[in-house]
Amino acid sequence: MRLPLIAPADLTAEQKPLYDDMRAGISANFNAFKVEREDGALMGPWNPWLHEPAIGKAIWELTKAMTANASLNDNVRQIAILVVGARYDAAYEIYAHIAVAERDGMTAERLATITADLKPGDLAPDESIAFDIAYSLSRGGTLAEPLYALGLRTFGQHGLNELIYLVGLYAMVSTTLNGFNVPVPERE
Template identity: 30%
Template sequence: MARLPRRAPGELDGEALALHEKITSGPRGASMTDEREALVGPFTAMLLSPPVGDALQELGAAIRYRSTLPPRARELAILTVADHWDSAFERRAHESAGRAAGLTEEELATLHSADPFEAAVLTTTRRLLESGDLTDDEYAALDERTLFELTTLVGYYATLAMQLRVYRVT
Protein backbone atom coordinates (compact mmCIF):
# COMPACT_ATOMS: atom_id res chain seq x y z
CA MET A 1 0.00 0.00 0.00
CA ALA A 2 1.30 3.43 -0.94
CA ARG A 3 2.64 5.47 1.97
CA LEU A 4 2.18 8.82 0.27
CA PRO A 5 -1.16 10.06 -1.01
CA ARG A 6 -1.24 11.47 -4.48
CA ARG A 7 -2.13 15.12 -4.32
CA ALA A 8 -4.04 16.83 -7.12
CA PRO A 9 -2.99 20.35 -8.12
CA GLY A 10 -5.85 21.86 -6.10
CA GLU A 11 -4.38 20.31 -2.94
CA LEU A 12 -0.94 21.88 -3.49
CA ASP A 13 0.35 25.34 -2.81
CA GLY A 14 3.46 27.41 -3.27
CA GLU A 15 6.61 25.54 -4.26
CA ALA A 16 4.87 22.16 -4.54
CA LEU A 17 2.31 23.52 -7.01
CA ALA A 18 5.06 25.26 -9.01
CA LEU A 19 7.01 22.00 -9.20
CA HIS A 20 3.89 20.09 -10.28
CA GLU A 21 3.31 22.60 -13.06
CA LYS A 22 6.95 22.47 -14.12
CA ILE A 23 6.92 18.67 -14.38
CA THR A 24 3.61 18.48 -16.24
CA SER A 25 4.45 21.30 -18.64
CA GLY A 26 7.85 19.79 -19.49
CA PRO A 27 8.75 16.96 -21.87
CA ARG A 28 7.08 14.33 -19.66
CA GLY A 29 3.78 16.19 -19.90
CA ALA A 30 0.63 14.66 -18.52
CA SER A 31 2.04 11.14 -18.89
CA MET A 32 3.12 11.35 -15.24
CA THR A 33 -0.33 12.19 -13.86
CA ASP A 34 -3.42 10.24 -12.93
CA GLU A 35 -7.06 11.00 -13.72
CA ARG A 36 -7.10 13.79 -11.06
CA GLU A 37 -3.90 15.29 -12.55
CA ALA A 38 -1.94 14.22 -9.45
CA LEU A 39 1.66 13.25 -10.11
CA VAL A 40 2.40 9.52 -10.08
CA GLY A 41 5.45 7.39 -9.46
CA PRO A 42 8.60 9.04 -8.14
CA PHE A 43 7.20 12.50 -8.81
CA THR A 44 4.77 12.14 -5.88
CA ALA A 45 7.67 12.12 -3.41
CA MET A 46 9.45 14.99 -5.16
CA LEU A 47 6.68 17.30 -3.95
CA LEU A 48 7.74 16.68 -0.33
CA SER A 49 10.80 18.91 -0.80
CA PRO A 50 10.31 21.02 -3.92
CA PRO A 51 13.89 22.40 -4.03
CA VAL A 52 15.38 18.89 -3.90
CA GLY A 53 12.58 17.41 -5.99
CA ASP A 54 13.10 20.03 -8.68
CA ALA A 55 16.83 19.36 -8.86
CA LEU A 56 16.16 15.62 -9.05
CA GLN A 57 13.55 15.90 -11.79
CA GLU A 58 15.82 18.27 -13.74
CA LEU A 59 18.57 15.66 -13.58
CA GLY A 60 16.13 13.05 -14.86
CA ALA A 61 15.04 15.34 -17.70
CA ALA A 62 18.68 15.92 -18.67
CA ILE A 63 19.34 12.16 -18.69
CA ARG A 64 16.23 11.37 -20.72
CA TYR A 65 16.08 14.31 -23.11
CA ARG A 66 19.49 15.98 -23.33
CA SER A 67 22.15 13.27 -23.03
CA THR A 68 23.98 11.75 -25.99
CA LEU A 69 22.97 8.19 -25.10
CA PRO A 70 20.93 6.84 -28.00
CA PRO A 71 17.31 6.14 -27.00
CA ARG A 72 17.54 2.35 -27.36
CA ALA A 73 20.72 2.13 -25.26
CA ARG A 74 19.30 4.54 -22.68
CA GLU A 75 16.08 2.57 -22.27
CA LEU A 76 17.96 -0.74 -22.03
CA ALA A 77 20.10 0.74 -19.26
CA ILE A 78 17.07 2.16 -17.40
CA LEU A 79 15.25 -1.16 -17.64
CA THR A 80 18.34 -2.98 -16.35
CA VAL A 81 18.36 -0.71 -13.28
CA ALA A 82 14.61 -1.26 -12.84
CA ASP A 83 15.12 -5.03 -12.97
CA HIS A 84 18.02 -4.89 -10.51
CA TRP A 85 15.92 -2.93 -8.01
CA ASP A 86 12.69 -4.81 -8.85
CA SER A 87 11.04 -1.48 -9.63
CA ALA A 88 7.69 -2.30 -11.23
CA PHE A 89 6.78 1.35 -11.85
CA GLU A 90 9.98 2.14 -13.75
CA ARG A 91 9.74 -1.14 -15.65
CA ARG A 92 6.22 -0.30 -16.86
CA ALA A 93 7.08 3.29 -17.71
CA HIS A 94 10.25 2.45 -19.58
CA GLU A 95 9.02 -0.60 -21.46
CA SER A 96 6.69 1.81 -23.23
CA ALA A 97 9.55 4.23 -23.87
CA GLY A 98 11.69 1.31 -25.04
CA ARG A 99 9.07 0.23 -27.56
CA ALA A 100 8.87 3.81 -28.83
CA ALA A 101 12.68 3.75 -29.21
CA GLY A 102 12.47 0.61 -31.32
CA LEU A 103 13.21 -2.16 -28.83
CA THR A 104 11.58 -5.47 -29.70
CA GLU A 105 9.53 -7.53 -27.28
CA GLU A 106 12.39 -10.03 -27.11
CA GLU A 107 14.90 -7.29 -26.29
CA LEU A 108 12.58 -5.94 -23.60
CA ALA A 109 12.09 -9.39 -22.10
CA THR A 110 15.76 -10.39 -22.10
CA LEU A 111 17.48 -7.00 -21.83
CA HIS A 112 20.06 -8.06 -24.38
CA SER A 113 21.14 -6.54 -27.66
CA ALA A 114 23.18 -7.78 -30.60
CA ASP A 115 24.38 -4.23 -31.25
CA PRO A 116 27.95 -3.91 -29.92
CA PHE A 117 27.46 -0.43 -28.44
CA GLU A 118 24.19 -1.39 -26.73
CA ALA A 119 25.80 -4.60 -25.45
CA ALA A 120 28.64 -2.53 -23.95
CA VAL A 121 26.09 -0.21 -22.30
CA LEU A 122 24.30 -3.22 -20.83
CA THR A 123 27.52 -4.83 -19.59
CA THR A 124 28.65 -1.57 -18.02
CA THR A 125 25.25 -0.97 -16.39
CA ARG A 126 25.20 -4.46 -14.89
CA ARG A 127 28.75 -4.11 -13.61
CA LEU A 128 27.96 -0.76 -12.00
CA LEU A 129 24.92 -2.28 -10.28
CA GLU A 130 26.92 -5.29 -9.07
CA SER A 131 30.07 -3.58 -7.83
CA GLY A 132 29.90 0.15 -8.42
CA ASP A 133 33.18 0.00 -10.34
CA LEU A 134 34.65 -1.06 -13.67
CA THR A 135 37.77 -2.93 -14.69
CA ASP A 136 40.16 -1.10 -17.00
CA ASP A 137 38.83 -3.09 -19.96
CA GLU A 138 35.22 -2.26 -19.06
CA TYR A 139 36.18 1.39 -18.65
CA ALA A 140 37.77 1.40 -22.10
CA ALA A 141 34.69 -0.12 -23.77
CA LEU A 142 32.84 3.23 -23.83
CA ASP A 143 34.03 6.79 -24.32
CA GLU A 144 34.31 8.97 -21.21
CA ARG A 145 31.27 11.15 -21.97
CA THR A 146 29.10 8.07 -22.42
CA LEU A 147 30.48 6.64 -19.17
CA PHE A 148 29.68 9.87 -17.33
CA GLU A 149 26.13 9.96 -18.69
CA LEU A 150 25.65 6.24 -18.00
CA THR A 151 26.96 6.35 -14.42
CA THR A 152 24.68 9.34 -13.80
CA LEU A 153 21.73 7.44 -15.29
CA VAL A 154 22.42 4.38 -13.11
CA GLY A 155 22.68 6.51 -9.96
CA TYR A 156 19.56 8.54 -10.78
CA TYR A 157 17.37 5.52 -11.52
CA ALA A 158 18.73 3.68 -8.45
CA THR A 159 17.68 6.70 -6.38
CA LEU A 160 14.19 6.65 -7.89
CA ALA A 161 13.89 2.90 -7.35
CA MET A 162 14.83 3.30 -3.69
CA GLN A 163 12.31 6.11 -3.22
CA LEU A 164 9.60 4.13 -4.98
CA ARG A 165 10.31 1.21 -2.65
CA VAL A 166 10.36 3.32 0.54
CA TYR A 167 7.10 5.10 -0.36
CA ARG A 168 5.55 1.85 -1.67
CA VAL A 169 4.75 3.28 -5.08
CA THR A 170 3.87 0.55 -7.59
Protein backbone atom coordinates (compact mmCIF):
# COMPACT_ATOMS: atom_id res chain seq x y z
CA MET A 1 0.00 0.00 0.00
CA ARG A 2 1.47 3.28 -1.10
CA LEU A 3 -0.74 5.66 0.88
CA PRO A 4 -1.17 5.17 4.61
CA LEU A 5 -4.69 4.69 5.93
CA ILE A 6 -5.95 7.82 7.67
CA ALA A 7 -7.34 7.29 11.15
CA PRO A 8 -10.44 9.41 11.85
CA ALA A 9 -8.53 11.35 14.52
CA ASP A 10 -5.95 12.38 11.89
CA LEU A 11 -8.36 13.74 9.27
CA THR A 12 -7.93 17.35 8.21
CA ALA A 13 -10.81 19.82 8.19
CA GLU A 14 -11.13 19.26 4.42
CA GLN A 15 -11.07 15.46 4.74
CA LYS A 16 -13.53 15.11 7.64
CA PRO A 17 -16.80 15.98 5.82
CA LEU A 18 -15.80 13.76 2.89
CA TYR A 19 -14.98 10.93 5.29
CA ASP A 20 -18.35 11.33 7.01
CA ASP A 21 -20.21 11.33 3.70
CA MET A 22 -18.26 8.33 2.44
CA ARG A 23 -18.85 6.40 5.63
CA ALA A 24 -22.61 7.03 5.43
CA GLY A 25 -22.73 6.00 1.77
CA ILE A 26 -20.56 2.96 2.34
CA SER A 27 -22.76 1.67 5.18
CA ALA A 28 -25.85 2.03 2.99
CA ASN A 29 -24.50 0.70 -0.31
CA PHE A 30 -21.11 -1.00 0.01
CA ASN A 31 -21.52 -3.26 3.01
CA ALA A 32 -20.88 -6.76 1.63
CA PHE A 33 -17.11 -6.49 2.11
CA LYS A 34 -14.56 -5.01 4.50
CA VAL A 35 -14.11 -1.28 3.97
CA GLU A 36 -12.57 0.00 7.18
CA ARG A 37 -9.92 -0.79 9.72
CA GLU A 38 -10.87 -1.32 13.36
CA ASP A 39 -10.18 2.35 14.16
CA GLY A 40 -12.51 3.55 11.38
CA ALA A 41 -9.83 4.31 8.74
CA LEU A 42 -11.32 3.70 5.28
CA MET A 43 -9.70 1.15 2.97
CA GLY A 44 -10.22 0.39 -0.70
CA PRO A 45 -10.48 3.30 -3.13
CA TRP A 46 -11.86 5.56 -0.41
CA ASN A 47 -8.46 5.98 1.26
CA PRO A 48 -6.71 7.40 -1.84
CA TRP A 49 -9.71 9.66 -2.47
CA LEU A 50 -9.41 11.00 1.09
CA HIS A 51 -5.75 11.82 0.48
CA GLU A 52 -6.86 14.24 -2.28
CA PRO A 53 -10.22 15.44 -0.95
CA ALA A 54 -11.03 17.91 -3.75
CA ILE A 55 -10.62 15.19 -6.38
CA GLY A 56 -11.88 12.44 -4.10
CA LYS A 57 -15.09 14.34 -3.46
CA ALA A 58 -15.79 14.60 -7.19
CA ILE A 59 -15.18 10.88 -7.70
CA TRP A 60 -17.32 10.06 -4.67
CA GLU A 61 -20.16 12.24 -5.99
CA LEU A 62 -20.03 10.33 -9.29
CA THR A 63 -20.02 7.02 -7.42
CA LYS A 64 -23.05 8.08 -5.38
CA ALA A 65 -24.90 9.29 -8.49
CA MET A 66 -24.23 6.00 -10.29
CA THR A 67 -25.55 4.09 -7.28
CA ALA A 68 -28.59 6.29 -6.60
CA ASN A 69 -29.68 6.34 -10.23
CA ALA A 70 -29.06 2.69 -11.02
CA SER A 71 -31.65 1.23 -13.35
CA LEU A 72 -29.78 -1.86 -14.52
CA ASN A 73 -30.39 -5.03 -12.53
CA ASP A 74 -27.78 -6.03 -9.98
CA ASN A 75 -26.44 -9.02 -11.93
CA VAL A 76 -25.88 -6.87 -15.02
CA ARG A 77 -24.08 -4.26 -12.93
CA GLN A 78 -21.90 -6.78 -11.09
CA ILE A 79 -20.97 -8.59 -14.30
CA ALA A 80 -19.85 -5.31 -15.90
CA ILE A 81 -17.89 -4.28 -12.80
CA LEU A 82 -16.19 -7.68 -12.53
CA VAL A 83 -15.29 -7.67 -16.23
CA VAL A 84 -13.53 -4.33 -15.71
CA GLY A 85 -11.87 -5.52 -12.50
CA ALA A 86 -10.62 -8.66 -14.27
CA ARG A 87 -9.30 -6.64 -17.21
CA TYR A 88 -7.33 -4.36 -14.88
CA ASP A 89 -6.48 -7.19 -12.47
CA ALA A 90 -7.65 -4.89 -9.67
CA ALA A 91 -7.49 -7.15 -6.63
CA TYR A 92 -9.59 -5.05 -4.23
CA GLU A 93 -12.29 -4.43 -6.85
CA ILE A 94 -12.50 -8.15 -7.63
CA TYR A 95 -12.58 -8.98 -3.90
CA ALA A 96 -15.32 -6.43 -3.18
CA HIS A 97 -17.58 -7.22 -6.10
CA ILE A 98 -17.25 -10.98 -5.72
CA ALA A 99 -18.60 -10.43 -2.20
CA VAL A 100 -21.52 -8.38 -3.57
CA ALA A 101 -22.26 -10.90 -6.33
CA GLU A 102 -22.08 -13.83 -3.89
CA ARG A 103 -24.50 -12.06 -1.56
CA ASP A 104 -26.84 -11.67 -4.53
CA GLY A 105 -26.58 -15.40 -5.35
CA MET A 106 -24.09 -15.49 -8.24
CA THR A 107 -22.42 -18.91 -8.49
CA ALA A 108 -18.77 -19.55 -7.76
CA GLU A 109 -18.36 -21.05 -11.25
CA ARG A 110 -19.65 -17.88 -12.91
CA LEU A 111 -17.49 -15.66 -10.71
CA ALA A 112 -14.40 -17.77 -11.39
CA THR A 113 -14.98 -17.57 -15.13
CA ILE A 114 -15.55 -13.80 -15.19
CA THR A 115 -12.53 -13.06 -13.00
CA ALA A 116 -10.44 -15.29 -15.28
CA ASP A 117 -11.34 -12.73 -17.98
CA LEU A 118 -13.59 -15.23 -19.75
CA LYS A 119 -17.28 -15.21 -20.63
CA PRO A 120 -19.47 -17.66 -18.72
CA GLY A 121 -21.79 -19.83 -20.79
CA ASP A 122 -24.75 -19.47 -18.42
CA LEU A 123 -25.47 -15.75 -18.83
CA ALA A 124 -28.99 -14.48 -19.46
CA PRO A 125 -29.31 -12.43 -22.68
CA ASP A 126 -29.03 -9.05 -20.91
CA GLU A 127 -26.09 -10.28 -18.83
CA SER A 128 -24.34 -11.54 -21.98
CA ILE A 129 -24.72 -8.19 -23.71
CA ALA A 130 -23.49 -6.35 -20.60
CA PHE A 131 -20.48 -8.67 -20.51
CA ASP A 132 -19.71 -8.01 -24.19
CA ILE A 133 -20.05 -4.23 -23.84
CA ALA A 134 -17.89 -4.08 -20.70
CA TYR A 135 -15.34 -6.44 -22.25
CA SER A 136 -15.13 -4.39 -25.44
CA LEU A 137 -14.95 -0.99 -23.74
CA SER A 138 -12.33 -2.10 -21.22
CA ARG A 139 -10.02 -3.00 -24.09
CA GLY A 140 -10.14 0.48 -25.61
CA GLY A 141 -11.41 1.85 -28.88
CA THR A 142 -14.88 2.65 -30.14
CA LEU A 143 -17.71 0.31 -29.18
CA ALA A 144 -18.69 -1.52 -32.37
CA GLU A 145 -21.97 -0.33 -33.89
CA PRO A 146 -23.70 -3.76 -33.80
CA LEU A 147 -22.88 -4.12 -30.10
CA TYR A 148 -24.00 -0.56 -29.36
CA ALA A 149 -27.29 -1.20 -31.22
CA LEU A 150 -27.81 -4.45 -29.33
CA GLY A 151 -27.16 -2.65 -26.04
CA LEU A 152 -29.62 0.06 -27.02
CA ARG A 153 -32.35 -2.49 -27.87
CA THR A 154 -31.71 -4.39 -24.64
CA PHE A 155 -31.27 -1.60 -22.10
CA GLY A 156 -32.75 1.49 -23.77
CA GLN A 157 -30.75 4.70 -24.09
CA HIS A 158 -30.70 5.46 -20.36
CA GLY A 159 -29.65 1.91 -19.44
CA LEU A 160 -26.94 1.80 -22.09
CA ASN A 161 -25.64 5.19 -20.96
CA GLU A 162 -25.55 3.87 -17.40
CA LEU A 163 -23.64 0.76 -18.48
CA ILE A 164 -21.06 2.79 -20.41
CA TYR A 165 -20.58 5.20 -17.47
CA LEU A 166 -20.33 2.23 -15.07
CA VAL A 167 -17.50 0.73 -17.11
CA GLY A 168 -15.71 4.10 -17.10
CA LEU A 169 -16.19 4.62 -13.37
CA TYR A 170 -14.85 1.19 -12.49
CA ALA A 171 -11.91 1.62 -14.88
CA MET A 172 -11.06 4.70 -12.81
CA VAL A 173 -11.60 2.79 -9.56
CA SER A 174 -9.37 -0.04 -10.83
CA THR A 175 -6.66 2.42 -11.85
CA THR A 176 -6.83 4.05 -8.42
CA LEU A 177 -6.56 0.69 -6.66
CA ASN A 178 -3.68 -0.50 -8.84
CA GLY A 179 -1.82 2.81 -8.85
CA PHE A 180 -1.76 2.93 -5.07
CA ASN A 181 -1.34 -0.84 -4.66
CA VAL A 182 -4.40 -1.08 -2.40
CA PRO A 183 -4.34 -4.42 -0.61
CA VAL A 184 -7.19 -6.86 -0.21
CA PRO A 185 -8.27 -7.47 3.37
CA GLU A 186 -8.59 -11.03 4.57
CA ARG A 187 -12.00 -12.57 3.94
CA GLU A 188 -13.93 -13.57 7.01
